[in-house]
Amino acid sequence: xxxxxxxxxxxxxxxxxxxxxxxxxxxxxxxxxxxxxxxxxxxxxxxxxxxxxxxxxxxxxxxxxxxxxxxxxxxxxxxxxxxxxxxxxxxxxxxxxxxxxxxxxxxxxxxxxxxxxxxxxxxxxxxxxxxxxxxxxxxxxxxxxxxxxxxxxxxxxxxxxxxxxxxxxxxxxxxxxxxxxxxxxxxxxxxxxxxxxxxxxxxxxxxxxxxxxxxxxxxxxxxxxxxxxxxxxxxxxxxxxxxxxxxxxxxxxxxxxxxxxxxxxxxxxxxxxxxxxxxxxxxxxxxxxxxxxxxxxxxxxxxxxxxxxxxxxxxxxxxxxxxxxxxxxxxxxxxxxxxxxxxxxxxxxxx
Amino acid sequence: xxxxxxxxxxxxxxxxxxxxxxxxxxxxxxxxxxxxxxxxxxxxxxxxxxxxxxxxxxxxxxxxxxxxxxxxxxxxxxxxxxxxxxxxxxxxxxxxxxxxxxxxxxxxxxx
Numbered sequence: 001x002x003x004x005x006x007x008x009x010x011x012x013x014x015x016x017x018x019x020x021x022x023x024x025x026x027x028x029x030x031x032x033x034x035x036x037x038x039x040x041x042x043x044x045x046x047x048x049x050x051x052x053x054x055x056x057x058x059x060x061x062x063x064x065x066x067x068x069x070x071x072x073x074x075x076x077x078x079x080x081x082x083x084x085x086x087x088x089x090x091x092x093x094x095x096x097x098x099x100x101x102x103x104x105x106x107x108x109x110x111x112x113x114x115x116x117x118x119x120x121x122x123x124x125x126x127x128x129x130x131x132x133x134x135x136x137x138x139x140x141x142x143x144x145x146x147x148x149x150x151x152x153x154x155x156x157x158x159x160x161x162x163x164x165x166x167x168x169x170x171x172x173x174x175x176x177x178x179x180x181x182x183x184x185x186x187x188x189x190x191x192x193x194x195x196x197x198x199x200x201x202x203x204x205x206x207x208x209x210x211x212x213x214x215x216x217x218x219x220x221x222x223x224x225x226x227x228x229x230x231x232x233x234x235x236x237x238x239x240x241x242x243x244x245x246x247x248x249x250x251x252x253x254x255x256x257x258x259x260x261x262x263x264x265x266x267x268x269x270x271x272x273x274x275x276x277x278x279x280x281x282x283x284x285x286x287x288x289x290x291x292x293x294x295x296x297x298x299x300x301x302x303x304x305x306x307x308x309x310x311x312x313x314x315x316x317x318x319x320x321x322x323x324x325x326x327x328x329x330x331x332x333x334x335x336x337x338x339x340x341x342x343x344x345x346x347x348x349x350x351x
Numbered sequence: 352x353x354x355x356x357x358x359x360x361x362x363x364x365x366x367x368x369x370x371x372x373x374x375x376x377x378x379x380x381x382x383x384x385x386x387x388x389x390x391x392x393x394x395x396x397x398x399x400x401x402x403x404x405x406x407x408x409x410x411x412x413x414x415x416x417x418x419x420x421x422x423x424x425x426x427x428x429x430x431x432x433x434x435x436x437x438x439x440x441x442x443x444x445x446x447x448x449x450x451x452x453x454x455x456x457x458x459x460x461x462x
Contacts, residue, residue, distance in 0.1 A: 045404055118398055124462070127433045159430050182435075187427035246431050249405055249462075250398060265394025290393075 002079060004030035005316055006309070007099055007109035009086045009255070012040020014286030014301030015115035016069040016078075021309040023076030024327070027316060028335065030079035030107060032086045032099065034120035034253075039066035041117055044248070055299060065298075075334025081105050085120045087254045089282075097281065111281055111312040114260075114267060115301070116288040118250035126157065126244045128216055138222025139242050149174045155225050155237055157213050158245035159183060164192040166245065171204045178206040178237055180213060180227055208237075216242060258282075266290035274311030275304045281315060283308045357449060362413075362457040363390045375449050381456065382408035382442035395461045401443035406432035408442035409459035416454045418445055433462045 006022050008015045011033035019029045035044055039062075047063030054060055060068075084101035089112065091097055096110045123141035125131060131139060143149075143166055154174045156167050159181040165188075167179045179196065186193050199205040208227055214234055215226035225242050228234040252265055260277045261268040267284035269275045271291035275283050285308050286301030294300075313322060331341030356372040361384070363369065373384045382397045385408070399405035403424040409432055412418065418440065421429075425444045429435050439459065445451075 045399060046402060049402070118394065124431075124433075127462075159427065181430070183426075183430040185427075185430075187423070187430075249407075252394070264392060 001098075002030055002081070002105070002107045004028050004079060004107070004109045006030075006111045006113055006312055007032070007097070007107050008113045008115055009033075009099070010040060010115040010117055010286070010288070011035075011038040011080065011082070012115060012117050012286065012301075013042060013065060013069055013298045014117075014305050015040070015113070016066070016073055017302050018113055018115060018285065018305040018309065019073035019076050019078040020069075021306045022312070023073065023335065024325070024332065025309055025313045025322070027309065027313065028078075029076065030081070030109070032081045032084060032101060032107065034083070034085040036083040038070060038080065038082070039063070041250075042066050044121060051298070053297065053299060075332065075336050075338050075340075077335045081107065085253065089258050091279075091281075095281065110316050111283070113305075113308060113312070114255060114277075114282065114284040114288055115286045115305070116252075116255060116284075118287055119252040119255070120250065121248035122251045122253070123244075124246040124249045126213065126246065128213065130216055134216055134218065134222050134242070137220065138218065138240060139216065139244070141244060143170075143243065146170065146173060149241060151175045152240040153238060154178070154241045154243060155180060155213070155227075155239040156243045156245060157181070158247075159186045159188075160245065160247060161188040161192060162247075163245040164188040164196055166243065167205055168192065168195050168199065171199050176206060177204070178208060178239065180211050181209045182212055184209045213242065213244070252288075255288075260284070264290050266294075271304075275308045276311065283312065355449065357447065357452040357454070359384070359447075359451065359454040360414075360456070361385060361388075361390055361410075362455075364458050364460060373447050375447050375451075379447055380443050381410065381445040381447065381454075384447065385442060385458065391458055391461075396458075397443060399443075403428045403441055403444055406441060406462065409434070409439055409462075410442050410456040411436055411459060412438045412440055412454075412456050414453060414455040416451050418451070434459050 005027040006029045008031045011031040022029050042062035050059045084103045086099050087102045088100045097112050099107045150173050153176045155178045157180045171177045200207045211227050211229040213225050214228040217224045224236050224238045226234045267289050269284045269289045275285050277284050285304040287296040333339050355376040359373050361369045371388050396407050398407040406428050425441050
């Protein structure tokens, strides 16, 4: 069981800055994120795009912002559970919470801060009636174990980098790879597009475009898919696996069932005070929360995180006095033994 | 101040028709107009913030209004989206201009 002071759900900019603010109050943090890396949307969706409204940064790339936030909070040694989605929360008799992920990792903390942004990123599923019946029976939305495709027939659908990259990769392992895309054009790195062209010419990838998967057939597991080219009658492609790779989209997910008050697909909080939810001890900060006048901006998330940490301090240290300190005055004492402080003024007499 | 609003018609996901006034001097796109009038629940439209990366603002253009030509990223996103029709566009890629008076669109289903 992982234990910490503040358990943060979501390792985006708001979650990462919480680590820093909590650290100033000597509170330790652990973060859970469904994505395999920190940074949230900034790293997953637009790492190379600039942001212009971070105070004091006229322009900063989203990926660089993540790097700087990680650097800023490093001395407070945050723990990470990445690539796992927070699934359930249970309140304990002592007032603390146990949060368990979809992989069964348990975390215990007196305070939970949900900084989940738009939710956890889930694969986008094509609209095929019976697709859920075949999940893990030949239909996979992401490739975890490439070995399972050895000597199998595989159909991949999609037109982005992951569809291209996996088609290339699996063409070496699988018995056959069929790549299906709705257009003739692919959106991916030029190298990948050219490689797929080359493999197609060699007969190692069977490319069908512009086309769509219109049905999945099989009894216990996937046996074939129906492929329809525009204005043509459907053809049947025999296959053991169907892998739709249509990117990820954020969904509020299991958090929606935690008994929190939800409005506009976001968690209602008390913004007059401390961004606490209707459940004491659970806060919601950043894009995931809502209150009158809410703006989904990174800079608002930073502010919310700061106020939330002051309130969390009171839950964790009941009655213990504290006042806000300025980092310029007090310096920053890391949990790793480092100390940052402003240089002292030189005192010297002038004769 | 001069009124630079245009009148456009938006059919929401429940089939209800809304005639709304859309400012053309605030650099707003169609997705933002839908959000400003709350014609689709928050969190179900404009999810990526308007970067042509999620297709949550997909709509069907019903009028023959002249619209900006589709750029590569919009076309690529629509080629991976669901419920796409011949007249599909991403609302976030349609900047509203005074020439678009009378535009009529229908929001695509939530995906």
